[in-house]
Structure formats: structure tokens, C-alpha cells
Amino acid sequence: xxxxxxxxxxxxxxxxxxxxxxxxxxxxxxxxxxxxxxxxxxxxxxxxxxxxxxxxxxxxxxxxxxxxxxxxxxxxxxxxxxxxxxxxxxxxxxxxxxxxxxxxxxxxxxxxxxxxxxxxxxxxxxxxxxxxxxxxxxxxxxxxxxxxxxxxxxxxxxxxxxxxxxxxxxxxxxxxxxxxxxxxxxxxxxxxxxxxxxxxxxxxxxxxxxxxxxxxxxxxxxxxxxxxxxxxxxxxxxxxxxxxxxxxxxxxxxxxxxxxxxxxxxxxxxxxxxxxxxxxxxxxxxxxxxxxxxxxxxxxxxxxxxxxxxxxxxxxxxxxxxxxxxxxxxxxxxxxxxxxxxx
Amino acid sequence: xxxxxxxxxxxxxxxxxxxxxxxxxxxxxxxxxxxxxxxxxxxxxxxxxxxxxxxxxxxxxxxxxxxxxxxxxxxxxxxxxxxxxxxxxxxxxxxxxxxxxxxxxxxxxxxxxxxxxxxxxxxxxxxxxxxxxxxxxxxxxxxxxxxxxxxxxxxxxxxxxxxxxxxxxxxxxxxxxxxxxxxxxxxxxxxxxxxxxxxxxxxxxxxxxxxxxxxxxxxxxxxxxxxxxxxxxxxxxxxxxxxxxxxxxxxxxxxxxxxxxxxxxxxxxxxxxxxxxxxxxxxxxxxxxxxxxxxxxxxxxxxxxxxxxxxxxxxxxxxxxxxxxxxxxxxxxxxxxxxxxxx
DNA sequence: CAATGCGATGGTAGCGCTGTCAATAATTGT
DNA sequence: ACAATTATTGACAGCGCTACCATCGCATTG
Numbered sequence: 001x002x003x004x005x006x007x008x009x010x011x012x013x014x015x016x017x018x019x020x021x022x023x024x025x026x027x028x029x030x031x032x033x034x035x036x037x038x039x040x041x042x043x044x045x046x047x048x049x050x051x052x053x054x055x056x057x058x059x060x061x062x063x064x065x066x067x068x069x070x071x072x073x074x075x076x077x078x079x080x081x082x083x084x085x086x087x088x089x090x091x092x093x094x095x096x097x098x099x100x101x102x103x104x105x106x107x108x109x110x111x112x113x114x115x116x117x118x119x120x121x122x123x124x125x126x127x128x129x130x131x132x133x134x135x136x137x138x139x140x141x142x143x144x145x146x147x148x149x150x151x152x153x154x155x156x157x158x159x160x161x162x163x164x165x166x167x168x169x170x171x172x173x174x175x176x177x178x179x180x181x182x183x184x185x186x187x188x189x190x191x192x193x194x195x196x197x198x199x200x201x202x203x204x205x206x207x208x209x210x211x212x213x214x215x216x217x218x219x220x221x222x223x224x225x226x227x228x229x230x231x232x233x234x235x236x237x238x239x240x241x242x243x244x245x246x247x248x249x250x251x252x253x254x255x256x257x258x259x260x261x262x263x264x265x266x267x268x269x270x271x272x273x274x275x276x277x278x279x280x281x282x283x284x285x286x287x288x289x290x291x292x293x294x295x296x297x298x299x300x301x302x303x304x305x306x307x308x309x310x311x312x313x314x315x316x317x318x319x320x321x322x323x324x325x326x327x328x329x330x331x332x333x334x335x336x337x338x339x340x341x342x343x
Numbered sequence: 344x345x346x347x348x349x350x351x352x353x354x355x356x357x358x359x360x361x362x363x364x365x366x367x368x369x370x371x372x373x374x375x376x377x378x379x380x381x382x383x384x385x386x387x388x389x390x391x392x393x394x395x396x397x398x399x400x401x402x403x404x405x406x407x408x409x410x411x412x413x414x415x416x417x418x419x420x421x422x423x424x425x426x427x428x429x430x431x432x433x434x435x436x437x438x439x440x441x442x443x444x445x446x447x448x449x450x451x452x453x454x455x456x457x458x459x460x461x462x463x464x465x466x467x468x469x470x471x472x473x474x475x476x477x478x479x480x481x482x483x484x485x486x487x488x489x490x491x492x493x494x495x496x497x498x499x500x501x502x503x504x505x506x507x508x509x510x511x512x513x514x515x516x517x518x519x520x521x522x523x524x525x526x527x528x529x530x531x532x533x534x535x536x537x538x539x540x541x542x543x544x545x546x547x548x549x550x551x552x553x554x555x556x557x558x559x560x561x562x563x564x565x566x567x568x569x570x571x572x573x574x575x576x577x578x579x580x581x582x583x584x585x586x587x588x589x590x591x592x593x594x595x596x597x598x599x600x601x602x603x604x605x606x607x608x609x610x611x612x613x614x615x616x617x618x619x620x621x622x623x624x625x626x627x628x629x630x631x632x633x634x635x636x637x638x639x640x641x642x643x644x645x646x647x648x649x650x651x652x653x654x655x656x657x658x659x660x661x662x663x664x665x666x667x668x669x670x671x672x673x674x675x676x677x678x679x680x681x682x683x684x685x686x
Numbered sequence: 687c688a689a690t691g692c693g694a695t696g697g698t699a700g701c702g703c704t705g706t707c708a709a710t711a712a713t714t715g716t
Numbered sequence: 717a718c719a720a721t722t723a724t725t726g727a728c729a730g731c732g733c734t735a736c737c738a739t740c741g742c743a744t745t746g
Binding site for chain 2: 062
Binding site for chain 1: 693694695696697700701702703
């Protein structure tokens with residue numbers, strides 16, 4: 001490789017072609033469709049590229065080809081560590097590809113999402129990843145007419161726009177409650193914050209599981225649209241026991257709330273799991289090392305990101321998946337906070 | 344004979360210009376420098392843009408102008424919530440601007456960082472934000488010759504490449520230890536994970552504060568290069584008390600470790616702060632609601648992101664800051680875990 | 687041996703926009 | 717009033733790359 005390829009900064013494909021003794025268009029094909037070149041030319045171009053340290057001008061490529069190599073990613077939040085894990089999966093799998101990620105966050109606003117999608121439409125991305133299945137009608141139209149592969153992630157449902165990678169929040173909520181019921185608990189509270197569509201479906205799972213056991217009671221439910229924090233978990237729990245003192249378990253829609261509940265129990269000297277079982281959602285890393293360790297629903301966030309980006313890239317390159325909907329499932333991680341006290 | 348004629352639906356700047364009754368170049372100026380147009384033409388172009396729903400072709404713009412409106416952001420980690428907060432600040436302030444963010448993460452590898460910077464150099468970003476001041480020599484050269492505003496964030500030091508927004512990790516570490524010493528503690532352990540350059544400087548602050556009190560002892564220090572987790576905090580703490588049973592305080596280089604230490608103390612029934620003071624770093628949200636509440640060093644991450652992107656955009660547009668180095672400082676948040684027990 | 691087919695390669699003509707700089711119109715100073 | 721200055725505007729010429737044919741060999745076929 002050349003030592004200082006950048007000195008001029010103006011190495012164009014023409015220069016590469018000249019050095020390789022081919023026409024510019026052949027050099028161009030070296031990048032887009034190397035198999036179309038004879039082995040001899042391919043090698044000549046390859047070494048010319050390396051010798052000159054040639055880097056393609058993406059703007060020129062995009063202008064001439066009417067395509068970009070950008071994959072748009074639309075998520076609701078940058079700070080929610082759930083999405084951080086998804087993003088890590090996406091970025092990890094993008095690194096070795098020729099695609100780059102254009103990330104935007106909507107702050108949980110579907111209007112903001114629509115605005116972002118409009119922006120994306122104008123830029124003709126090669127692919128698109130959006131969060132969830134509750135877009136505005138207009139967003140839905142944009143997605144359907146986007147003329148590029150689209151993946152909806154984080155959950156699954158009927159009528160995907162294109163591809164879908166996620167799991168059933170309803171089933172996960174239902175499973176969590178079934179587990180708590182199996183432990184003999186009867187008055188199971190529900191703590192919810194933010195109440196985005198996925199949280200709402202976890203609630204539906206909770207409600208139906210409770211109803212199936214004839215145990216549903218609106219007084220067991222405390223929710224808010226305020227963003228989740230650990231502190232909020234404690235506050236909501238305080239509200240809950242003020243309203244319904246006889247609860248013997250709490251299902252929290254995420255782990256931050258669950259941690260807040262644990263702290264609040266410690267503060268009030270309510271024994272966990274003795275007097276109160278706690279179950280969270282997502283299985284963040286700290287759940288396993290809390291004292292007592294906290295039961296949670298593990299979601300495969302990193303894999304969701306990986307699969308989504310892989311499927312999108314494959315689709316861009318013409319390898320459409322046989323099955324457009326991928327259910328990554330969940331695992332109930334049963335720990336001390338929801339099982340009988342040992343010793 | 345080349346390609347098919349431009350699709351009928353396609354709106355180019357030419358169409359806008361025609362409708363507005365001006366030359367294309369005037370229409371172009373409407374976007375780049377509206378003040379240069381007379382009010383009449385500006386209004387005519389404006390309504391033409393709206394009527395046609397014109398959206399500029401960014402690739403063509405980039406190709407013709409030799410610039411992009413992309414600001415590169417290089418951070419070590421996507422999942423570390425410290426960077427999530429910084430990113431939120433960056434994205435929040437970018438939304439209303441015409442710039443877009445190109446995000447890459449290096450997984451704490453300065454070689455990976457160098458690779459990313461090389462990529463960015465080829466794409467001629469409008470600006471660049473990089474993490475820290477410990478780049479490779481080659482990276483440093485790239486940054487210095489980048490021909491665009493560059494901001495180094497998260498810490499401050501001598502010889503900025505261009506701009507610098509952060510705080511002194513050394514001072515923060517020193518201040519934390521000074522506080523613990525003031526509480527009468529003498530055997531203060533140090534728990535460190537990852538040990539990136541900023542963590543290293545927090546250690547330097549710890550060491551010098553301890554040495555100044557003639558209390559430094561290598562047996563008080565336990566570190567690892569493994570990534571931080573809450574669980575790891577417990578493990579490292581176990582190592583520390585095995586090695587040095589008489590410690591009466593622990594300074595953790597971040598809050599996850601501190602939480603792990605708290606849990607481990609609960610597990611071993613070591614009273615906090617009675618037998619053991621705990622101090623963390625970053626002041627994540629949960630620190631205030633832990634039981635006992637945990638002392639930490641608050642860092643202004645969101646503001647770091649905001650200031651960095653604002654300064655970079657300002658510099659791009661010719662408004663260079665009077666002072667290129669911005670120290671955002673830190674605040675010691677003193678809580679129960681490091682103060683005398685109150686009944 | 688001409689006709690046919692096909693893989694490899696090249697020529698031409700832009701993609702949609704903006705930099706440069708000259709031309710024109712409007713404003714000012716003396 | 718007239719030159720000098722300053723605001724506006726437009727013509728021209730690409731930016732670096734690729735789409736769309738056309739072409740050139742060479743092998744296969746009837």
C-alpha cells in the first residue's frame with residue numbers, strides 16, 4: 001500500500017483506470033460488479049486502487065446511480081438502554097458492509113417519526129429500519145411506497161409493511177404474570193411508565209392473565225406517561241400500596257421501575273420476596289446481581305438489531321428472506337424476587 | 344439516448360426556478376444564502392418550493408459544492424449510558440439544523456478510531472466530534488489536516504486539535520477522594536474497570552489525593568480491563584476486601600460498579616455507610632434513589648453534547664468561539680453512602 | 687464459411703447542483 | 717450630476733461517477 005495516498009486528495013476513478021490501463025467504466029465496474037471483469041483486469045484495477053489509495057466519492061456515485069448506500073434507522077429513544085443494545089447489534093453488523101447508518105430518534109412521537117420518514121423518503125435510502133408497528137397512516141403510506149426494504153423491529157404483529165423482527169410483548173407480559181400466579185400470589189400490581197404501544201401490549205398480557213384467573217382489579221394498576229426512571233419506580237410503587245395495601249407482587253414494565261420498587265421496599269422494610277414479589281422486564285444486566293436477584297423477562301435486543309440489519313442488507317442485495325417475520329421470542333429469567341425465600 | 348428522461352414526478356431545482364421565474368442559480372442561492380436575494384424573489388422562490396414540494400438532492404449538492412452537511416461523531420461505546428446522554432445532547436441540537444450526524448463507535452479501540460477517521464477524511468465531513476484526547480499519532484495527523492472544525496469531548500487537556508469540551512477527570516477523582524478523606528475514612532479502596540484514558544486519569548486523581556495524605560497503598564487498588572457491569576462491581580469488591588480487609592471506603596470509577604458494591608455489601612451484610620463508604624462516578628439517575636442513596640460525581644454529559652455540536656456548527660458557519668476550550672466541570676453529589684449515618 | 691451468440695469492454699452523455707466571475711441594477715458620495 | 721460602490725442576478729462549466737447502448741472478439745453452430 002502506498003505510504004501517503006492522501007497527499008493530493010484528488011484521486012479519481014479516472015486516475016485509477018489510467019494506472020490500471022483500463023477505461024473508467026471498467027474501473028467503475030470493479031466496485032459494483034467485479035465478477036463481470038476478467039481476472040486480469042480485476043487484478044490490475046485492484047492493485048491500482050491500492051497503490052493510489054483511491055476512495056470512491058459517494059456523492060458522485062449517488063448522483064449518477066440514483067441510489068445511496070445509507071440505511072435509515074428510526075428509534076424512539078437514544079438513552080433507553082434497550083435501544084442501545086439494538087443499535088449495537090445494528091452497528092456491529094454494518095461495519096463490514098458497505099452501508100452506513102443514518103440514525104434518528106423520535107422521542108416516542110409518531111408525528112416526529114412521520115417527519116423523519118418524510119426526510120428519509122427524499123434521500124432514497126437503500127433500506128430502512130423502524131421501531132414498532134404503530135405508525136401514523138401517513139407514515140405507513142410512506143413506508144409502503146418507499147421502494148426499498150423496510151424492517152419493523154421490537155415487536156411483531158399482523159400485516160408487516162415488509163419485514164418484521166421482534167417478539168410478542170403480549171405473550172411476554174402474559175407469561176410473566178402466569179409465573180407470578182404459579183407462585184401463589186394473588187394481588188399482583190402493575191406498574192407502567194411511558195406507556196408506549198409495546199408497554200401497552202405488555203399490560204394487555206397482564207390484564208388477560210389476571211382476568212383468566214378472575215383476579216383482575218383496576219386498583220392494582222398504576223401507570224403514567226412520564227418517562228421511566230428508577231426513582232419513578234419507587235414513586236409509583238408508593239402510589240400503588242397507598243391505593244391497594246394488600247398487594248403481594250408487582251409486575252413492572254421495565255427493569256428500571258423494578259429496581260426503584262426494590263429500593264422502595266428496602267426503604268419501607270418490606271421484605272422481598274417474602275411480603276412482595278417483584279418482576280421486571282428486559283433483563284438488564286443489573287437484575288441478576290441485585291439483592292435479592294430480580295426476576296425479569298429477557299429480550300434478545302442485540303440479536304434483534306443484528307437480524308434486522310442483516311435481513312435488510314440481504315433484501316437490498318436481492319436475497320429476500322423466505323419468511324419476512326422473525327419472532328425472536330423472550331425468556332423468563334426466574335430469580336429470587338419472585339420465588340419462595342430460601343433459608 | 345443516455346438514460347430515460349427524468350421521471351415526470353421528479354422535481355428539480357430547475358423546475359422551481361422556472362415556476363418562480365428566476366434562474367436556477369438564484370433558486371440555489373435561496374437555500375444557501377437567502378439574505379442575498381431580494382425580498383420579492385425570495386418570496387417567489389419560497390412559494391414555488393412549497394407548491395412543488397421540492398426537496399434538494401443532497402448528493403448533487405455535495406458533488407457540486409465539495410462539501411457535505413454531515414458531522415461525524417466518534418464515540419467508544421453505544422451502550423455506555425454516559426455516551427447515550429452525550430448523543431442525546433448532540434442529536435437534540437442537530438435536529439433543527441441542516442446538518443446530519445454520522446455516528447460510529449470504536450469499542451474503545453484507538454486503532455478502530457483511526458480507521459473511522461480515515462473513512463471520515465474521505466467523505467469530507469462538515470465537522471467532527473471525537474471522544475477524548477488520546478488518539479494515535481496518525482489519528483492526530485488526520486484530525487489536524489481535516490480541514491473542518493473538530494471538537495474533542497469528554498475531557499480537557501493541553502494542545503487541543505481544535506476545540507475541546509469536557510472536564511478534568513483528574514480533578515474530579517481528586518475531589519471525590521478529598522471528600523471521603525474529610526469524612527475521616529483512611530483506607531479508601533479504588534475499583535476500576537475498562538481503564539480507558541479517562542478512567543486512568545480519575546485514578547491519578549485518587550492516587551495523588553491519597554499520597555498527599557500519605558495514605559496511598561497499592562493494596563487498596565483493584566482494576567481490570569474488562570468492561571464495566573454491575574456484577575463486576577461486586578466481584579471486584581470481593582477481590583478488594585479479600586486482599587485488604589480493613590478498607591473503610593471504596594471509590595468506584597463509575598456508578599455501575601458502585602451499585603455492584605452496594606449489592607455485594609448487602610449480600611455480606613456490611614453496613615453502608617457505617618462500615619463502608621461508597622462513592623461512584625457520573626451520577627446516573629439511580630444513584631439518588633438507592634438505599635442508602637449513593638454519593639457520586641455528576642458530569643454534565645447532555646450539556647457536553649449540546650455544547651460540542653453547537654460549537655462545531657458555529658465554527659462551520661464561520662462563528663468561531665472566542666475560547667476553544669470549554670470546561671463544563673463536575674459536581675460532587677454527596678449522599679448517604681459517604682456521610683455519617685443519621686439515625 | 688457465414689451467421690449467431692455472448693462475455694468483456696468502451697464511448698457518450700448526463701445525474702442535479704453550485705463555484706466563479708462577469709453583468710446589471712440600485713444606491714451612495716462629493 | 718456623474719463616478720464609485722454595493723447589492724442582485726445570471727451564464728457557463730463542470731463536480732466524479734454510472735446508465736445505456738455500441739462494439740469488439742472469440743467460440744459455437746448449421
